Amino acid sequence: MALTLEQVRHVATLARLALTPEEEQRLSTQLSAVLDAVTQLQSLDVENVEPTSHATLTASLLREDVTRPSLPPEKSLANAPAKSGTSFAVPKIIE
């Protein structure tokens, strides 16, 4: 199953990757090969099979509703590429 360049661009938009034209080309080829390999699964009858989304069946773990100390803002923001006061700063969002 081939992944067209157009599909590659659409997926890259969803994934927020500004791919170069060469990358688009290469990914189209490589991902098509991988998708070819995985079409093998289509041959299996899984009509009545439950999907597995968790490797082991652990019970729901719940915590009590009590507050725990948060990080001091200087720690929360210690790795921030840009900040203003105790807020993270990003280029202006235009809605």
Add this chain to the structure above:
Amino acid sequence: MQLTDLTMLELAEKLAAGQVSSVEATRACLERIQRVDPKIRAFLRVDEAGALAAAEASDARRKAGTPASPLDGVPVGLKDLFLTEGLETTAGSRVLEGFVPPLDATVVRLLREAGLPLLGKLNLDEFAMGSSNESSAYFPTHNPWDVTRTPGGSSGGSAAAVAAREVFGALGTDTGGSIRQPAAFTNTVGLKPTYGRVSRYGVIAYASSLDQPGPMTRTVADAAALLQILAQHDPKDSTSAPVKTPDYSAALEQGVRGLKLGVPREYFAQGMEEEVEASVRAALREYERLGATLVDVSLPHTQYALATYYLIAPAEASSNLARYDGVRYGLRAKDARGLKELYSLTRERGFGPEVKRRIMLGTYALSAGYYDAYYLRAQKVRTLIREDFTRVFQDVDALVAPISPVAPFKLGEKVDDPLSMYLMDVYTLPCNLAGVPGLSVPCGFTKAGLPVGLQILGRAFDEALLLRIARAFEREHDFFRRLAPI
């Protein structure tokens, strides 16, 4: 014999007897790192000050007769996927360059509490995506047995550091074989515990339903001792199993007499290198000689594991890696005009080709119109693969099989062919999909002197049995005494 040639337990014995100090052992490691790491490149970061401070504290405890654990004072290394408070953690990626976590991973905390000095952060495939350590954004790690070859991946730095005796042991993570395959490639022991046995809190996620941290050591007994520290229920990880921790060393020497070991025929498919197969077959005969019964078994859905894995893991990864957006930490494209560019340029520059490939694949598998055909179907096949194991474990106590169809290959050999790289994980992936434990133990060398590993797979939470089976072989063939020529 050099200090760094000791196993963890041998060193622990000397520490307990006061024959050597933790500071001496730590310095010995630091010196060895300085000497051999330029050739191996296992370390991304050495934390000399932190390790020595921990060693001094350990020596004080030993002197006071209050060691924190049997391994108190034994220096180890960490794959750079484990968060370390105050020490840069990158996951081998540019996108996290300079990221200093405000917290320790649970397992890092457990190691610190047990008194183990942490020597630093070990190289890996970027975000643990890879089987050769070549996808590290920084540099590839070299195999101490032949520096022109890969140590495997993604925990290649951990395996190489253990094999090169730069550390006494290390932590790795295993999502599709990332502990076991590098262990097999470096003549070391690697254990992927049952999913949920060891906490994932503070371990940078690749594929959350498959990731599992585990010990990488030179001997089986060391792996048992390290797992003893790591295997704790963690209330910060909702997938951590609320299961008691057994004594992993108790039954280690009990041998395999009377055990039924399954030999899955699908794991001996065509395409395996002859010498690898010969080593593994010899190990199987050895088990027979030691009193185990070999049983021919079938895991019929093994052939679908690769496709299943390469849909599920990238899908989860595409979501797990969405947080690297340049807003709160890590790399940011400073020249971005507007929000859209902030995201797409940051991520384009921050991620390497393998990571982008998997993000793209996973995004596609989850996207509208393809979810049912790809992701959901893969999850259903995952159920069939799990059921294969459940069924076979009704008849046998454990499975013995190869780890990798090939011996360590040349660096650069497969970089441009992702599919052939993926194909090498074919024997390690089913274990992660089923959530069961898997172990790699050295079982020989090729004529060229390249290590070969044997895989032992068991029932969920049956790590103690896997260690016992591995130890039975190791007792007869102490390959671990062979030191990498570095």
Add this chain to the structure above:
Amino acid sequence: MPVSDFQPVIGLEVHAQLLTQSKIFCGCSTAFGAEPNRNTCPVCLGMPGVLPVLNERVVDFAIRTGLALECRVNAKSVWSRKNYFYPDLPKGYQITQYDLPICEHGKLLIDTPQGEKLIRVRRIHMEEDAGKSVHDAGGGQSLVDLNRAGVPLLEIVSEPDLRDADEAVEYLKALRDVLVYLGVNDGNLDEGSFRCDANVSVMPKGSSTYGQRCELKNLNSFRFVKQAIEYEISRQVDVIESGGKVDQETRLWDVNKGVSRSMRSKEDAHDYRYFPEPDLPPLHVTTEVIEAVGHALPELPRAKLQRFVSQYGLPAYDARILTAERPLADFFEACALRYPDAKKLSNWFLGELLRLLKEEGSTVSSVRFTPAQLAELLGAVDQGTVSANAGKDVLAEMFLTGRSAPDIIAEKGLAQVSDTGAIEAVVDDILAKNAGEIEKYRAGKKQVFGFFVGQVMRAMKGKGNPALVNELLKKKLGD
């Protein structure tokens, strides 16, 4: 076709912040109004490697709400990730419930001019809130505050059973009352702890096929809900009337201009790539837990209103006001236990107590006197110890100080004079001084009677028992 030939179809999605102490997946406080990022930790900041652990009270609140809305509570529900990029969404995905929510198939009754109407509730699910972005920060920047990221939300989705803006508002008010009664939400639309999105479409009357719907956002008051829905209905009718076609889109209500505008262009169409959250196992709820929550469920606003009408014989108008808030209803009932005339009691509540509360800007929970003290005052009025008018002053004093009615009456000398002899003396005095007025009265000018009453009351400083004053005057005037 005129607007009246179209049938609007409306469904509502409500996001209600839950009144927990801590966030849904971490221990950070949910308190509103802190300095930006003061209430954040590695988990709600979306740092690498961290994992969510579910707050048990969120589950309790969700079940409570589900039972109150007569939903089926699912024994197993599943967490999912909703993937999208936005600066206030730290992980790049929101943890929510998608395929299998915790509650489904509920209902809520509302009042319409045509009578009671049942609105079906499609589903209720738990999820985490996002943070906040401030766009007008200056310097070409937007600022991100993640204090709200991870605050627990219930999303409550109705079926498209609402047919006009008034019904939508009625539904929202009824739902808010229920949530506030349950103690799971503070019902505050201004601060955004109770938020509403509306899905609106129109179809020709008599049609059974829904038209293309638009989603309206930013409806943070009941007034805006009504305005925005009405605007949207006429906008869609206009589009269809002029031969156009309604596009499925999200529209943002502009409070200042009173219009809505399209929020996202089509090329940005979202593909949320939902999939089961691997970091959280499915949530299992046992029958025992559901039953326990059910037993602890309080009486709900509508049931209480109906009971106030039937049990206390109150007019629906009174009952509605008294049951609007649970503490007020509780206080009323505590008083009613001690004072049997519920309608009189209701009059004092509606006329006096609510006015005092409003003037002070406080709620019934801060009232300083006890139900027994109020009953005591009303008893004194009934017995004529104090006049109804003076009683209001006594109540105001009780409200301020919490002192008892007898103390205040005694201290301020407000006791009513019911001594026949004392009143008779005053009546005689007034009549003696106003012979001319008596003439007029006897000549048939009966309204002069009021003049005499006023004179007597004034002489007695208002404390004469009005009934006795009337009685004696009539007797003396020879009626």
